[in-house]
Amino acid sequence: MLRDRFDRLCILGLVLVAGALVALLVTAGPSAGRQNDGGVERRVEQEMLAQARVAFLERHYGTVVSMRDRGELQSALLKLEELERQLPGEPHGALLRGEILHRMGLVDRSISSLALAVRGNGDYIDPASPLNQRDLIASVAGQAVPLLRDRLRGQPDDRQAVAVLKDAYYLQSRLAGGCE
């Protein structure tokens, strides 16, 4: 096979090229520019998804929000019942219901709805999210805990109060940064 000097030179050349290729493969990662491009792409994608979700929620729940803002709280709740048939289990319905029930003075019912919303979508407690409702959730949970503790002191076997208090603690834990 290695009969003359030319053959040996060819083999040596091949070994050098193969070595160079291996060295290139081992040492070359994605460039900083390409990494940045990937990050930007992901951010753009997330931004687009967030905007699409906000637009989706505005399209479906806009009437509820308008009714709520006009003070037609019961009509807004009825509209949510109607929407529940089209979008069953959508956390935004639970969030709006929680807010409206709070405005109607039903703190315990409000807590249960808000906990359902946060369990369904953590964006409601994410300060960076356009759906952030931390202030509302903190305020309702803060009101609910002492009320429920008082109720439980009078009626320790009140299962409903126990369940709602658990929901209130859950919300406070999520607000503080705890996991589910």
Next chain:
Amino acid sequence: MQRFGPLTRYLSEKVGVNFEAVPVDTQDFEGRFKAGEFTFTHTNSILYVMLKHDYDLQLIAAEKRGQFGPRTAGAIVVRRDSPIKSLQDLKGKRMIFGPQMAPTGYMAQYDLMLKAGLDPERDLAFSTIPQGSFKHEKLIYGVYLGAFDAAAAPVLDLETMTREGKIAADDFRILAQSEIIPYCTFGAAKTTDAALVEKFRKALLELTPETTVEIDGERRKVLGAAWVDGFEALRDQDYDPVRAMAKRTNMPPYQVY
């Protein structure tokens, strides 16, 4: 009565007593209770207040249904396109009410009108109460179909009909809504054994949507069959808004002739 069959069976099994559910017309309830026909009662909140006032009925638990749990409200509704914009506009109009002993289908709306300075007996051109079953649905449809200008609609029925797709939230305008008051309530006669009452109460509060019983060889969900979401322990003072409303509207047990 099929609705309450699984609940009756469940309570019999849990409490260890063979219960029998007896349907009673609201108007006859007090007389039959006084005669000692029932030990445990399942009534609306006006009847609970009456029986507590007159016979010291023991409060067991309240039924949970709809957005407000063991409570609900009464509303006065008109069609969305109605020229009636306020309670004052009801003068000279046709209005349909629920049965006279209905807390959120009659008393709450009567109270709303009195508070607004209207006399339901004199200021309406015509008022009536539907006959037969599904009275609350009938009065909502009565307004929807244009037979009446306004209806005394229980919010719970508006919720249920909207959820079932029978009406749309945009079909009606709510002119006024009462405060939220307790609704259906279980009670026990004063002389009932305390341990039995406690067992009954515990059985109700332990019910979950998954609880089933066997009826005629079929497993039935207890709460689902009874159209109930669950039961909640209320305190007697939670019924004070019902008492205040009954006093303002001259309803039993506070009526003065």
